[in-house]
Amino acid sequence: MANALEVTHLSKAYGKKQAVRDVSFTIGEGEIFGLMGMNGAGKTTILRMLATLLRPDSGDAVIDGHSVVKEPDRVRACITYLPDEAGAYRTMKGRRYLEFIAGLYFKDEDAQEECVKRGEAICGLGDALDQKIQTYSRGMTRKLVLARTVMPQPRLAILDEPTSGLDVLNSLDIRKTIRRCADEYGTAFLLSSHHMQEVRNTADRGAIMKNGQFLAEGTITEILAKYETDDLETAFERAVRDE
Secondary structure, eight states: OOEEEEEEEEEEEETTEEEEEEEEEEEETTOEEEEEEOTTSSHHHHHHHHTTSSOOSEEEEEETTEETTTOHHHHHTTEEEEOTTOOOOTTSBHHHHHHHHHHHHOSSHHHHHHHHHHHHHHHOOGGGGGSBGGGOOHHHHHHHHHHHHHTTOOSEEEEESTTTTOOHHHHHHHHHHHHHHHHHHOOEEEEEESOHHHHHHHOSEEEEEETTEEEEEEEHHHHHHHTTOSOHHHHHHHHHHHO
């Protein structure tokens, strides 16, 4: 499996606070990697550095052969980023919003049309796409913005708390959609989450973070074995308290 992302000794500080400390990991094509950690662990800082919104103090990351430090413009062309509180233009209808986003990525009309078709299939909103986004529930809006993130078929999709604030059924739909898109399109996903069950049920591999460092990294089975438990929440608790 080719690597979509290779992170090497990535570090970032805000003044005297070291937000990320010498982090290294990879994500393969079509693989889902979950970052787990409490607030302030450094998850979002990693995501923002990889999305080229923040420049690392040291280290680098290579996405589809391009350095986030030396080639940020090339990186932006092969990634998408979905922040925690991402929204959409509320006065637009859902389908028009997908068309608008497709036009930002593709100049060719046929390519735009195919992109929109993927978006329609990914969000699964059906006839609701002909309604204004301001009429959507939080779950519907999240499905729409996830679709716009994945439909350009990026090399790497970066998702910050993709199910934040959603009920159980909408969270399940989002997780299933991420898994399906990874399998169908070969998109690599990097997601952050407070929810251990979400990572266990969605990710192929992951890492537990505290104070900007990885305490454990690998497949979910490997992390569970390291902390001698079959429960990821227990593994997380043992990791952050024993550190």
